[in-house]
Amino acid sequence: MSKPTILVSAAALVDRDGRVLLAQRPAGKHLAGTWEFPGGKIDPGESPELALIRELDEELGISTHSSCLSPIAFASHEYDEFHLILLLFVCRKWTGRPEGREGQALRWARPAAMFDIDMPPADRPLIGLLDALV
Numbered sequence: 001m002s003k004p005t006i007l008v009s010a011a012a013l014v015d016r017d018g019r020v021l022l023a024q025r026p027a028g029k030h031l032a033g034t035w036e037f038p039g040g041k042i043d044p045g046e047s048p049e050l051a052l053i054r055e056l057d058e059e060l061g062i063s064t065h066s067s068c069l070s071p072i073a074f075a076s077h078e079y080d081e082f083h084l085i086l087l088l089f090v091c092r093k094w095t096g097r098p099e100g101r102e103g104q105a106l107r108w109a110r111p112a113a114m115f116d117i118d119m120p121p122a123d124r125p126l127i128g129l130l131d132a133l134v
């Protein structure tokens with residue numbers, strides 16, 4: 001049976017100490033409780049960068065620019081209901097202090113520590129790549 005493909009942009013926001021921001025998916029949502037890279041679905045007609053800038057503003061209250069987003073990796077994962085393609089960007093420059101605008105908990109983690117954090121299954125292959133890069 002064919003499933004829809006959904007396209008998601010997500011950010012590895014890296015602070016000066018090389019830690020990356022993770023947000024906890026709220027109760028009641030797909031993959032509730034797991035720690036994800038902030039971001040979300042790309043709307044039709046929207047570029048991946050602009051979708052991410054919009055999501056970072058909505059979810060965390062921070063602003064950044066396309067020029068501060070470096071594409072570093074993608075993930076491709078088969079969930080029960082859809083196939084996910086996740087585009088991961090590294091971002092080291094933004095304005096504002098990230099806060100969970102939608103009530104989500106936030107934490108900063110070094111990539112190496114993410115192997116022991118409950119992250120969505122699609123994200124697992126991204127951890128090693130991030131560790132080599134950050």
Ligand SMILES: Nc1nc2c([nH]c(=O)n2[C@H]2C[C@H](O)[C@@H](COP(=O)(O)OP(=O)(O)OP(=O)(O)O)O2)c(=O)[nH]1
Nearest residue numbers: 008010029030031036037038039040041120122123
């Ligand atoms: N933002 C983000 N989403 C991820 C990651 N890994 C992963 O499997 N996903 C999945 C979870 C969701 O099914 C989808 C992201 O969609 P979303 O955050 O815009 O959607 P949502 O479930 O909050 O639903 P909606 O109410 O916004 O429609 O991608 C990740 O690291 N970051």
